[in-house]
Amino acid sequence: MAWNDNNNQSPWGGNGQTPPELDEVIKDFKNKFSGIFGGKPASGSQKSVTPPTGGFKYIFILALLVWTLSGIYIIDPAEKGVILRFGAFQEETGQGPHWHLPFPIESLNRINVEQIRTAQIGYRDAVSNRRGGNVSSESLMLTKDENMIDAKFAVQYKVNDVQAYLFNVANPDATLRHVVESAIRQVVGKNTMDYILTEGRVAIADSIKERSQELLNSYQIGLYITTVNMQDAQPPEQVQASFSDAVKAREDKQRLINEAQTYANDILPKSRGKAARMLEESKAYKSEVVSKSEGEASRFGQILAEYEKAPGVTRERLYRETMENVLANTSKVVVDSKANSMMYLPIDKLIDAKKTRTEVIIQEAQPGQDNSRGSVRNVFRNREVR
Amino acid sequence: MKKIFPIIGAVLFLVLSSALYTVNETQTAIKLRLGEIVTVENTPGLKFKMPFVNNVVKFDNRIQTLDAPAERFLTGEKKNVIVDSYVKWRIVDAEQFYKSTGGNIARTNNRLAQIIKTGLKSEFSKRTIADVVSGERSEIMSNILKLANKDIGEFGIKIIDVRIKRIDLSQEVSNSVYRRMQAERQRVAKDFRSKGAEEAEIIRAAADKERTIILANAYRDSEKIRGEGDAVSASNYAQAYNQNADFYSFYRSLESYKKSFNENNDIMVLNPNTEFFRHFNPEVK
Numbered sequence: 001m002a003w004n005d006n007n008n009q010s011p012w013g014g015n016g017q018t019p020p021e022l023d024e025v026i027k028d029f030k031n032k033f034s035g036i037f038g039g040k041p042a043s044g045s046q047k048s049v050t051p052p053t054g055g056f057k058y059i060f061i062l063a064l065l066v067w068t069l070s071g072i073y074i075i076d077p078a079e080k081g082v083i084l085r086f087g088a089f090q091e092e093t094g095q096g097p098h099w100h101l102p103f104p105i106e107s108l109n110r111i112n113v114e115q116i117r118t119a120q121i122g123y124r125d126a127v128s129n130r131r132g133g134n135v136s137s138e139s140l141m142l143t144k145d146e147n148m149i150d151a152k153f154a155v156q157y158k159v160n161d162v163q164a165y166l167f168n169v170a171n172p173d174a175t176l177r178h179v180v181e182s183a184i185r186q187v188v189g190k191n192t193m194d195y196i197l198t199e200g201r202v203a204i205a206d207s208i209k210e211r212s213q214e215l216l217n218s219y220q221i222g223l224y225i226t227t228v229n230m231q232d233a234q235p236p237e238q239v240q241a242s243f244s245d246a247v248k249a250r251e252d253k254q255r256l257i258n259e260a261q262t263y264a265n266d267i268l269p270k271s272r273g274k275a276a277r278m279l280e281e282s283k284a285y286k287s288e289v290v291s292k293s294e295g296e297a298s299r300f301g302q303i304l305a306e307y308e309k310a311p312g313v314t315r316e317r318l319y320r321e322t323m324e325n326v327l328a329n330t331s332k333v334v335v336d337s338k339a340n341s342m343m344y345l346p347i348d349k350l351i352d353a354k355k356t357r358t359e360v361i362i363q364e365a366q367p368g369q370d371n372s373r374g375s376v377r378n379v380f381r382n383r384e385v386r
Numbered sequence: 387m388k389k390i391f392p393i394i395g396a397v398l399f400l401v402l403s404s405a406l407y408t409v410n411e412t413q414t415a416i417k418l419r420l421g422e423i424v425t426v427e428n429t430p431g432l433k434f435k436m437p438f439v440n441n442v443v444k445f446d447n448r449i450q451t452l453d454a455p456a457e458r459f460l461t462g463e464k465k466n467v468i469v470d471s472y473v474k475w476r477i478v479d480a481e482q483f484y485k486s487t488g489g490n491i492a493r494t495n496n497r498l499a500q501i502i503k504t505g506l507k508s509e510f511s512k513r514t515i516a517d518v519v520s521g522e523r524s525e526i527m528s529n530i531l532k533l534a535n536k537d538i539g540e541f542g543i544k545i546i547d548v549r550i551k552r553i554d555l556s557q558e559v560s561n562s563v564y565r566r567m568q569a570e571r572q573r574v575a576k577d578f579r580s581k582g583a584e585e586a587e588i589i590r591a592a593a594d595k596e597r598t599i600i601l602a603n604a605y606r607d608s609e610k611i612r613g614e615g616d617a618v619s620a621s622n623y624a625q626a627y628n629q630n631a632d633f634y635s636f637y638r639s640l641e642s643y644k645k646s647f648n649e650n651n652d653i654m655v656l657n658p659n660t661e662f663f664r665h666f667n668p669e670v671k
Contacts (some may be wrong), residue, residue, distance in 0.1 A: 001593035018635030041669035089411035136465070144520040148560060157425050167411045169449040169474075174578035178451065178472045180547040189519040189553070199466060219474060219546065238564045240569035253582030264593030270599040284610030286615030293619030297626030303637065304630050315636065322640040323662050326647040332654040334663075348404055 042320065052070050071102040080162045081108070092162060112163045116226065120186060122152035130237035140236060141185050147193040151233040153208070155180050157225045164222025172221050176212075179219075180228070197233055205230045235317040404437040414447040414480040426480050449476045449546055450491065454499045458556065459510040469506055469517060471499055473534070474546040482542025494541060501537045502548060505530035519553055524527055526550065621653035 075081045078252045081093040085106045098104040122139030139150050157176060159165045169175050187208045188196060196204055209228040216223050235243045308315045408431065409415045415427040424440065425432055435442060456470040469526050475498065477483045487494050509526045510518060518526060530548045538545060555563060627634040647654065656663070 016636075084428075084430075086409060086432035087413070088409050088432075091661040120655055123473065126542075136498050137552075137554075140554065142515075142519045142555065144517065146516060146563060147565055148555075169446065170412075170446060171451065175451060175474070176448070178453065178551060181551045182472070185550070185552060186523055189523060189636045201399070215547070215549075221449075235567065236564065238561075239571065242568040242575075244546040244577040246571040246578070249578035249582075253578040253585075253653045256579075256582035256586040260589035264596075267593055267597050268600075271600045275600045278601075279602040279610040279611070282611040282615075284609050286618075289619040290622070295623035297622045300634065300637065301629065304633055308630070311633075315633075318637070318640055319661075322643055326643050330643075331653040332656060333653060334658050342389045 012150040029086035071100045118155050119155040137202045141188050143193040145192045148236050150236045152231040154229045155226045161222035169221045179215045182211045183208050392465040412448050414445045415444045453497045462514045470552040471550045475543050478544045501534045505533045635663035
């Protein structure tokens, strides 16, 4: 994949497009060798360095072989290899087996270009650092409205240009941290706290990414930021109580409104019910009084008809019956109205005795006599014992 | 003759190895002849020199970082801020760099730090905290970059970038910021709660109003209906009783007596000289 794209810098071209096979590697080796020492044929160069003595010769050849083989290397799919010849950039190789001129002529740098590297700003997780936790000097920052927030970021990045990564900037990974820290504070400083803490989280992270990438590009550092995540953004510890109280207050507001709504939902249906009851009761009352009046009117009309046939007797009878009825049901005290002298009637006691019928008849011994005489001659007749 | 070959080889090797040097992709080398600069090697690769006569000094020509320690500065409104910055620079003229610093990167960083500090001090004293935090951060940085590049000219280096990493308030100032933030949040909280109470009261009052109206309307309607009933019954009664008003009065009185005195604990105090007792006391008449 990727090694295809960058491999065409190979001056020999042949192995650029396909994974090199072993014989090609050997051919490569011969070509390179001849390339270095003035383009003589490979056999010629071998001859010229072959020492004359027999036993020595084999040791020398063996040493030469070992030295030659030490130039074989294998590049992982995720890696790129960069070959330097005497310190100068020679070629960039992709995945598969390769061979380079052995030390000290060429040297190999392996860079993993697929690996996602992570920079943690404002915190260290416990995996990469035994003492995980917050780094408040990195996470505390000023916002546009001169508030402080405590924000933590995770930056993920890759090497996208191995040559730039190797040759342009000393200590590129530390540089990335510097760049991102600077960009974070610049972006946070341009926005208000409320925005950062609430709806702006994604936008903030995006513009930090953009800003950081611009700076990285200006250094030609060969790094590419894949994501910037705002892990956590909150007000500093010292004011968190107030902040959570404000959040609570927002809930309280809603709670108060809901309670009031509950109250309204409680009383309104009830009062509608009550209203319906009042209406029904009034209708019932109307029917009742109308029917009653009709009944009573009819009753009266019928009695009247009879009464008119025999007024005297009917009247007397009605009166007597009624009085009988009334007096039969009540306690009675009969007092001569002419005897208006002081008379003690224990009415409260009489009422106490309501359960038992009490009949008290107070009567003048001589009715019709003048008031001066019979003052207190009350005769209690027929008094039931309580 | 045969014995001489290895010796010649060894000597040749020694000479060659001291006559060859490599310049890395990340380096710039200066070749000196007895302390005098002969050439500057900007391209990497294998280079030759005269053994024992020439010597070579190499410099890292990648971008270097000066991460200066955080410094306190006073802003325009005399508030203390702590500023942490970094500088990116690289060697552009190795000859000049070697002459002016002896190739000592630490010394260069010291000098740079001084220049940057002076620049930051003057830039910050012209501005308020709000300016430096949000508005003119990049302006400050580019001003210092220009200034520093002018000052650093004779060093043979180029400052690529000056960036402010952190602008923090000093402890006293941040405490007052915290207090202000607390007060602000309290205001917000109070606002929420009062607004909640307000809306709740509005809802309750509206509900109460609604209830009163509903009940009053129902009362009105029910009284109307009752009145209708009363009217109908009154007309019924009147119609019936008007046939004989005298008898009605008598009849109705009797009804009333029955209803009024129908309990045991009613006590009647009676005068015997009434119509009812006409036969009770025969001697009266």
